[in-house]
Amino acid sequence: MNSFDKWFLSSDSNGLENYHQFMTKTVKIVETHYQSLEKPYEHIGTEDIQKNIEKYVKFEYEGKSSDAVLTSLQHLVMDHSLHISHPAAMAHLHCPPMIPALAAEVIISALNQSMDSWDQSPVATYIEDGIIQEMIKEINYPQSASGVFTSGGTQSNYMALLLARNEYCAKNFSINVSKQGLPMEAKKLRIFCSEKAHFTVQQSAAQLGLGMDSVISIKTNERYEMCTDALYEEIAKVKQQGNLPFAVVATIGTTDFGSIDPLGEICKLTDRENIWLHADAAYGGALLFSNQHSHLLSHLKKADSITMDFHKWFYQPVSCGAFFVKNSSMFEHIQLHADYLNPEEDTHFHLVDRSIQTTKRFDALKVWLTFQAVGKQEFGEMIDYTIKTAKQTANYLQKRTDIEALNNPVMNAIVFRYQPKVIYMDDQKQRLYENDINQYIQQLLYEQGQLIMAKTKFEGKSYLKLTMLNPLITFDETVKRLDEVINLGKELEKKEERLRERSVIG
Numbered sequence: 100m101n102s103f104d105k106w107f108l109s110s111d112s113n114g115l116e117n118y119h120q121f122m123t124k125t126v127k128i129v130e131t132h133y134q135s136l137e138k139p140y141e142h143i144g145t146e147d148i149q150k151n152i153e154k155y156v157k158f159e160y161e162g163k164s165s166d167a168v169l170t171s172l173q174h175l176v177m178d179h180s181l182h183i184s185h186p187a188a189m190a191h192l193h194c195p196p197m198i199p200a201l202a203a204e205v206i207i208s209a210l211n212q213s214m215d216s217w218d219q220s221p222v223a224t225y226i227e228d229g230i231i232q233e234m235i236k237e238i239n240y241p242q243s244a245s246g247v248f249t250s251g252g253t254q255s256n257y258m259a260l261l262l263a264r265n266e267y268c269a270k271n272f273s274i275n276v277s278k279q280g281l282p283m284e285a286k287k288l289r290i291f292c293s294e295k296a297h298f299t300v301q302q303s304a305a306q307l308g309l310g311m312d313s314v315i316s317i318k319t320n321e322r323y324e325m326c327t328d329a330l331y332e333e334i335a336k337v338k339q340q341g342n343l344p345f346a347v348v349a350t351i352g353t354t355d356f357g358s359i360d361p362l363g364e365i366c367k368l369t370d371r372e373n374i375w376l377h378a379d380a381a382y383g384g385a386l387l388f389s390n391q392h393s394h395l396l397s398h399l400k401k402a403d404s405i406t407m408d409f410h411k412w413f414y415q416p417v418s419c420g421a422f423f424v425k426n427s428s429m430f431e432h433i434q435l436h437a438d439y440l441n442p443e444e445d446t447h448f449h450l451v452d453r454s455i456q457t458t459k460r461f462d463a464l465k466v467w468l469t470f471q472a473v474g475k476q477e478f479g480e481m482i483d484y485t486i487k488t489a490k491q492t493a494n495y496l497q498k499r500t501d502i503e504a505l506n507n508p509v510m511n512a513i514v515f516r517y518q519p520k521v522i523y524m525d526d527q528k529q530r531l532y533e534n535d536i537n538q539y540i541q542q543l544l545y546e547q548g549q550l551i552m553a554k555t556k557f558e559g560k561s562y563l564k565l566t567m568l569n570p571l572i573t574f575d576e577t578v579k580r581l582d583e584v585i586n587l588g589k590e591l592e593k594k595e596e597r598l599r600e601r602s603v604i605g
């Protein structure tokens with residue numbers, strides 16, 4: 100051994116000792132932090148962050164002791180990060196990670212398997228496939244189905260449209276897009292999704308050389324679900340214009356409202372028209388495990404491909420997602436063979452054959468450890484509990500006259516706004532005032548670190564959003580927090596009134 104031994108895991112005691120010290124001290128920092136965590140966020144101004152960056156983010160010539168490094172870590176990272184596990188952090192589809200998954204992260208990084216070729220991850224390759232197979236059973240997909248872990252919904256949606264495009268071009272123009280590039284007709288290809296679909300549908304179209312204009316937005320009904328009639332009409336219109344519909348993206352849990360597009364209806368149309376149906380279940384996929392609401396996903400198996408994010412409602416640390424395809428042969432559209440990795444004559448399978456990534460993390464282990472430890476039943480109970488809490492909260496908001504609630508949640512996202520009493524004669528002014536007051540409430544509570552909400556827009560108006568993913572959120576505490584929102588709105592309104600009076604008198 101040489102003197103580098105303390106930096107690496109080996110059978111040598113110097114390395115093992117250093118690993119033990121670093122890991123125990125780091126775990127201690129996390130524990131101490133959570134012991135004293137009163138609010139989800141301790142605000143820090145950008146100038147102060149910048150000062151910390153200048154102070155701590157410097158490559159030094161010589162290394163420091165683990166204690167010194169970990170103290171810096173505390174000041175730089177822990178003290179002012181957003182703490183997503185806190186029940187008052189309810190902004191985005193951003194989950195508190197479950198403890199078994201955190202333990203899995205220790206193994207994932209220590210073994211540092213790469214999931215591209217079998218020889219680099221002999222057991223892990225089969226575990227990832229095993230988890231994919233378990234999920235395929237839950238979805239009720241046929242035996243022919245396959246899938247792969249991805250970095251998240253963005254990558255999964257991209258893969259869906261990539262496969263759909265290449266399959267369409269192979270079938271209709273006998274063009275192998277991987278080899279020959281896009282056919283002349285590519286300009287005519289069209290994708291359909293609801294106006295509430297995730298922006299990555301447009302992003303994928305842009306990256307696939309089809310352009311964002313190839314995506315046709317379909318209007319939604321009063322529950323924010325894709326209107327099937329409008330989809331029928333738009334597809335007919337597009338065909339009449341001589342353009343080529345090749346994919347429909349149905350959202351199973353829209354990011355803002357958690358609404359579910361009518362897959363059963365949509366697939367009747369896509370079947371008849373031979374259009375690829377992709378289900379973006381990045382958010383809603385976890386409903387498969389719900390004890391009370393899994394029927395909402397009974398048509399999921401009809402989709403040609405599915406996006407599912409484990410780092411949302413499955414409580415896995417970022418990043419952890421999966422992409423599923425009903426017919427595994429579709430992966431041939433992205434297969435390339437490198438002599439050093441996955442030569443054609445190999446008898447083992449290689450996950451790189453299903454992926455657009457090469458070096459890839461063993462994220463499947465987190466899902467494995469979580470399901471082993473928690474079990475399907477308790478996991479399902481968590482999902483149901485969060486839905487119940489969200490429904491109770493929405494009910495509470497709907498009864499208040501000082502709140503406008505936009506949705507009845509089917510999942511656990513609620514969109515609402517504070518409704519001030521002040522009435523301006525000018526509609527434009529009224530709208531601006533209502534937007535300002537809601538944006539201000541969101542920002543102020545964020546800076547106070549009391550309640551972390553998201554903001555969103557609907558028909559040009561600003562709304563507040565709660566994503567109640569965390570099963571530690573209780574209805575009673577949420578009501579208290581929402582009462583703070585309302586009180587803050589009232590206070591701001593009074594200030595505005597005083598200003599107006601003064602300007603009238605003045």
Ligand SMILES: *Cc1c(COP(=O)(O)O)cnc(C)c1O
Pocket residue numbers: 192250251252253254256297299350352353354379380381382408420
């Ligand atoms: C979050 C989300 C995505 C994007 O997924 P990432 O994991 O953030 O890449 C796509 N679609 C829907 C419906 C989502 O909620």
